[in-house]
Amino acid sequence: MIEVGVDYYPEHWDRALWESDIARMKEAGVRAVRIAEFAWSRLEPEEGKFDFGWLDEIVALLKSAGMKIILGTPTNCAPLWLYRSRPETLQTERTGRKTETGIRGHRCQTSPVFRRYAGRIVSEMARRYANDPAVVAWQIDNEIESNHCNCEHCTEQFRAFLRGKYGDIGALNRAYGNDVWSGDFSSFEEIRTPLGDKYRYGWLNPSFMLDYERFAAASTSDYIRFQSEILREANPAAVITTNGCFGEHTPDYYRVFADLDVAAYDNYPTLYRSEKNPNAKQAFVLDLVRGYKRKNFWVMEQMSGSFGCWGPISPAPRPGAIEGYAMQAVAHGADLVMHFRWRTSTKGAEMFCHGILDHSNADNRRLAEVSDLCAKLNDLAIPESAVIESGVALLYSYEQEYAFKVQEMAEGFTYRRQAEALHAAYRAYGVNIDVIEQSADISKYKIVVVPTHFVTDESLVSRLETFVRGGGIAVITNRSGVKDRCNACLMQELPGPFARLCGVADAEYDEIGAANVALLGENGKRYTASCWCDVLSLRGARAYARYSSEYYAGEPAASVNAFGKGAAYYIGAVCSEDFYEDLAAETLQKAGIECRKLPADVEKTVRENAEERYVFFFNNGEEERALQYGGNTVKLRPYEAAVFKERK
Numbered sequence: 001m002i003e004v005g006v007d008y009y010p011e012h013w014d015r016a017l018w019e020s021d022i023a024r025m026k027e028a029g030v031r032a033v034r035i036a037e038f039a040w041s042r043l044e045p046e047e048g049k050f051d052f053g054w055l056d057e058i059v060a061l062l063k064s065a066g067m068k069i070i071l072g073t074p075t076n077c078a079p080l081w082l083y084r085s086r087p088e089t090l091q092t093e094r095t096g097r098k099t100e101t102g103i104r105g106h107r108c109q110t111s112p113v114f115r116r117y118a119g120r121i122v123s124e125m126a127r128r129y130a131n132d133p134a135v136v137a138w139q140i141d142n143e144i145e146s147n148h149c150n151c152e153h154c155t156e157q158f159r160a161f162l163r164g165k166y167g168d169i170g171a172l173n174r175a176y177g178n179d180v181w182s183g184d185f186s187s188f189e190e191i192r193t194p195l196g197d198k199y200r201y202g203w204l205n206p207s208f209m210l211d212y213e214r215f216a217a218a219s220t221s222d223y224i225r226f227q228s229e230i231l232r233e234a235n236p237a238a239v240i241t242t243n244g245c246f247g248e249h250t251p252d253y254y255r256v257f258a259d260l261d262v263a264a265y266d267n268y269p270t271l272y273r274s275e276k277n278p279n280a281k282q283a284f285v286l287d288l289v290r291g292y293k294r295k296n297f298w299v300m301e302q303m304s305g306s307f308g309c310w311g312p313i314s315p316a317p318r319p320g321a322i323e324g325y326a327m328q329a330v331a332h333g334a335d336l337v338m339h340f341r342w343r344t345s346t347k348g349a350e351m352f353c354h355g356i357l358d359h360s361n362a363d364n365r366r367l368a369e370v371s372d373l374c375a376k377l378n379d380l381a382i383p384e385s386a387v388i389e390s391g392v393a394l395l396y397s398y399e400q401e402y403a404f405k406v407q408e409m410a411e412g413f414t415y416r417r418q419a420e421a422l423h424a425a426y427r428a429y430g431v432n433i434d435v436i437e438q439s440a441d442i443s444k445y446k447i448v449v450v451p452t453h454f455v456t457d458e459s460l461v462s463r464l465e466t467f468v469r470g471g472g473i474a475v476i477t478n479r480s481g482v483k484d485r486c487n488a489c490l491m492q493e494l495p496g497p498f499a500r501l502c503g504v505a506d507a508e509y510d511e512i513g514a515a516n517v518a519l520l521g522e523n524g525k526r527y528t529a530s531c532w533c534d535v536l537s538l539r540g541a542r543a544y545a546r547y548s549s550e551y552y553a554g555e556p557a558a559s560v561n562a563f564g565k566g567a568a569y570y571i572g573a574v575c576s577e578d579f580y581e582d583l584a585a586e587t588l589q590k591a592g593i594e595c596r597k598l599p600a601d602v603e604k605t606v607r608e609n610a611e612e613r614y615v616f617f618f619n620n621g622e623e624e625r626a627l628q629y630g631g632n633t634v635k636l637r638p639y640e641a642a643v644f645k646e647r648k
Contacts, residue, residue: 005032005338029374037072041079063134075118076142089114092151109223126234137239146249147219150193175486176207210487213402217252243300252398263292266301271314284423286332291435296333301340305354322369324639331605331616386607390432391446397438411513413531418451425580429595430604446591453480461497469564502570503541503561518549527579534572615644
């Protein structure tokens with residue numbers, strides 16, 4: 001059954017609060033608690049001297065209350081005594097200087113010295129708790145980032161990574177095109193991680209930089225694996241996860257979660273109101289996380305109040321938002337939602353990252369919403385066997401995201417935004433959509449969406465041709481087929497290897513940034529495009545839309561090509577929201593997928609098993625919305641979720 005939990009930091013609070021906190025959690029309906037992920041200095045206050053007494057006590061109290069415990073390994077925040085005595089464990093910045101200790105996350109993930117100390121604290125914890133039945137799962141580290149340390153050990157590891165990939169320095173030089181700007185390496189020993197006070201991706205060899213991003217992501221996956229192996233040695237049946245997030249250096253989470261049991265995510269919908277419908281992308285993120293392991297996931301940190309730490313304090317969650325966004329996560333496949341945090345810290349950098357309880361410790365609206373959420377989920381009794389089935393897949397790749405970061409194409413043009421826009425278009429019709437890795441099996445789907453396949457995987461081209469030939473529909477967007485796996489441009493007409501499937505070639509392209517270009521669809525409707533415009537030459541396809549402004553007015557902007565029993569759409573421009581929605585409607589109709597346009601801001605998601613369907617509607621906006629379902633009018637207040645339980 002779907003459960004609600006909280007993140008709790010007993011080491012921050014007077015011992016006298018522990019029992020009352022647990023009693024209030026239980027009264028609210030909370031069933032799970034995450035602890036200890038930042039507590040290394042309390043567990044090992046001096047080198048080699050451990051103090052587990054307080055953790056034993058809180059584990060016993062939670063166990064007696066019938067709480068499920070998720071135990072965190074505390075390796076994100078090593079004690080300061082370790083950094084002082086062994087400075088080689090600190091990350092090295094792009095400037096070449098050791099990072100200064102501040103909030104958290106200062107450790108070098110590859111450092112043998114750090115791993116020795118980290119392995120020891122994890123082993124000590126595993127020895128004590130890995131077989132405790134109350135400890136239902138382990139979280140490794142916290143909000144892991146891709147390893148961008150520039151220390152000498154990371155540099156040597158990077159060299160080893162490149163040696164393993166290329167074998168000899170000549171092969172690397174040829175792959176990178178290092179004769180450009182006289183950049184040939186004489187040996188692997190000349191290579192180091194990218195440094196520079198004014199570090200700019202655009203001034204560095206794109207092939208080199210993509211390999212560096214691959215290495216950084218691989219290092220992080222190895223770091224997670226190193227800890228999971230310790231835990232599994234203590235208990236082979238242990239359930240292990242880590243909590244993903246998105247930041248400057250996002251790792252390849254498909255790799256991170258490959259050896260773990262369940263994917264998990266820290267879910268913080270934005271509370272700022274400076275952009276139109278900023279939380280439409282939240283559905284995309286939740287579907288992305290579900291796709292890491294192609295099964296239901298957990299939320300390890302769920303927004304519980306205003307956020308304030310690395311910037312001004314955000315607006316307070318509007319009434320219903322705490323419950324609503326938790327229900328949205330459940331709708332998209334979350335089987336556990338842990339609210340961050342039970343009580344707001346009175347000290348430290350995150351004292352204004354508001355939890356459920358305020359500094360006052362008094363009951364409040366947020367606690368009431370969490371209690372209502374617990375009661376609603378208890379009444380619904382949604383089983384974990386209720387999963388999301390979809391006929392639409394969107395292929396996602398962190399490698400494509402890295403390649404776009406290395407070389408910006410145009411103002412406002414990112415890989416992620418293309419994916420979000422296409423995802424939102426299909427979600428507007430209330431259909432489930434899977435966001436899956438580009439190497440995943442696509443045979444079960446009716447529609448496959450491929451945003452900006454910049455670095456070409458030839459195997460995907462082949463699989464898409466087979467898929468479409470057999471009756472599937474593919475949607476492929478601009479800047480696809482541009483590069484080879486070394487991140488060097490292909491000497492082919494764009495869209496390169498996709499040209500046969502799509503039946504088009506790019507005559508030229510125009511990087512227009514924030515400007516707008518007018519489009520006219522074959523349906524007679526007018527649209528706009530921005531950022532990027534491929535001017536297409538039809539090679540068997542028909543025009544789906546044409547430009548109606550700029551010097552290429554009248555030329556095709558998008559196309560559709562009959563291929564075998566199916567069809568391939570190529571979208572040459574970064575188009576407006578209404579264009580993508582009309583495209584989604586047409587492809588859904590062709591594929592025979594039942595759909596209906598939803599009111600603005602409303603999401604529909606279905607979870608089901610062999611016996612039951614759970615139909616979720618969620619109002620992701622600030623105005624009341626109404627829709628018809630099952631012969632009845634469903635009215636949704638701002639941020640309200642409605643769930644219909646149906647027998648199959």
